[in-house]
Amino acid sequence: MATQVFKIPESFRKDAKYTFCPGCDHGVAIRLVAECLEELGLTEKAIAACSIGCSVTIYDFLNVDSLEAPHGRALAEATGIKRACPDKFVFTYQGDGDFASIGLAESMHAALRGENLSAICINNTTYGMTGGQLGPTTILGQVTTTSPTGRNLEYYGYPIKIAEHIALCDGTAFSARVSLDTVPNIRKAKEAIKKAFEVQIKGLGFGFVEILSTCPTNWKMTPQKAHERVKNEMMPVFKPGIYKDITAEK
């Protein structure tokens, strides 16, 4: 008798179909979020603060109460939700532009205050929904529609290493960077998301996961090449790892 080892998570809206481009890892990340919600029994008490960009459509796919925040303000709205209802499970799902550019103040201060929130940030080194412009995580040398000759220091300065910065905040309980380039790394990513959720459940503070992800359309690559780029170009700059975990044994 065969046992089922994979299914569509209960937290996923019945019959929902992703509207992302082929090969985009948003679909994987949202599925992992859904699996973690289900496995931790959080679906019915979860409230999501959604962001702006491709990430906003998460509310079309998850069977979770959701509030759409203005660009960059997801963690401010999540703070309001959590302070009003401390017994709910509150999380954000944001892009790098939302989290680390326009919303950096809100993100950093939620971490500094040690809000009992979980934040998931997709890093694909570009502004995806608007057509592939230079973002806060665009790596040096990367060509985008607004860095036509590549990101150079003189013109554009450095990209931000989000997980490291969030780890520096005293209110952060967990901060990690993961990648979705391979199946083993996808499994590690899920563990990290689960951990970021668990620190909220335990009331330990801010839980954060930065997820290295693809944007084949704007990178003008096949899905296969895009995943190779994550490994060869992104991971050397944005090194995966756990940057803070106050629950880890010393």
Add this chain to the structure above:
Amino acid sequence: MTATITDKKVLMKGNYAIANAAVLAGCQCYFGYPITPQSEIGEFMSGKMQELGRAYVSAESELAAINMTIGACSTGVKAMTSSSSCAVALMQEGLSYAASDQLPVVLISVMRGGPGLGNIYPSQGDYFQATRGGGNGDYKLIVLAPSTVQECADLTYKAFYLAQKYRNPTVLLADGLLGQMMEPVQFKEYPYPEIDNSDWKLTGAKGRDARIIRSYAPLADNQCVYLEKLFAKYKQIEENETEWEEIGTEDADIVLVSFGSTARNAKTAAKICRQRGLKVGILRPITLFPFPTKRLQELSAKVKMIISVEVNMGQMIQDVKLAVNGKVPVRLIKKPVGAPPSPEEIVSQIEELI
């Protein structure tokens, strides 16, 4: 400063009266960032909310404060923020979202001088900011304008009630004068019924489909339908909630229109005019949206002149003119910024205008 229901009148600053009333109205969450001349509201709330086991957050900015308020309101609790002029400017994006999300956000806006950093003197320069909104798209905020410290308290109650009743962001538009002045004020119990919000608030999707509170309508047709609905609601608010005060308009030749702290001196000016044989009355809008347009239309059929008295360069006068629609001359008595013109100054300008 303690928040209490009072049998007798107590002497209190307008800012404290607003904060006290908000607590009594059942405000569960306060989010704010300091700015003169309203910082006493946050100061009062920081202590009181902790004492009562409610939420207070020193937000990192006004952008964060308004969005935290939106977040709290999405769960069905009463929540508010407070700010002033150049910082309310930072909240406009959030207010546009709150209007579109139909969330009962309460904003206390204590006006100071502008534009830009301006100064910390009283002003009515944010009439447009409140009634037109600086955010994007077609939307309306309910705007209440107190004229006394007692009204600061009473209209704070009302702001929470109307925000809940219509699921619409509501602004209490005070100014530095009202915020900082002390007057006797009495606090009764919150006089309004609680509104059932069980059909829309976010509580977690338990035993029901997930709810989404959003303003994003990817299809143009959806947005058309949505906006028509929103504006049907605004029409209902206009029909049900327009509020104003009228003194001596029955036989008036001249009607002054003035709101907020400025109306105090305009009232005295009308009285002085009467003593001098001029038939002057006053209409004081208490709701700026909805504006008492119909009443002004009626008055314009029987008076000779309408004068808008404001502490700005002439903002409310536009709504007055729209209501009067050219039937009688509409004139402006203004002071750009600061304490309102004195009754004598207003009287002498009325005499010049006639």
Add this chain to the structure above:
Amino acid sequence: MSSIVIDKSKCKACYLCIDECPKNLIKVSDDTNNLGNRVVEFQDPQHQCLGCAMCATRCPDLAITEVYRG
């Protein structure tokens, strides 16, 4: 017997699953779906599928909806 279920209406033809399958059991089919995509298909005549779920874990579109191991 291990197996997978593919919802062809969800397949966007990124073909990432093809590279993941350790037994090369997923191939590009001749069929197209309503999106016009040449979708993938699962063929396992010799019952080689391990039920490892690597394909489903990789699929960004939840088009591989079920995996059974046995």
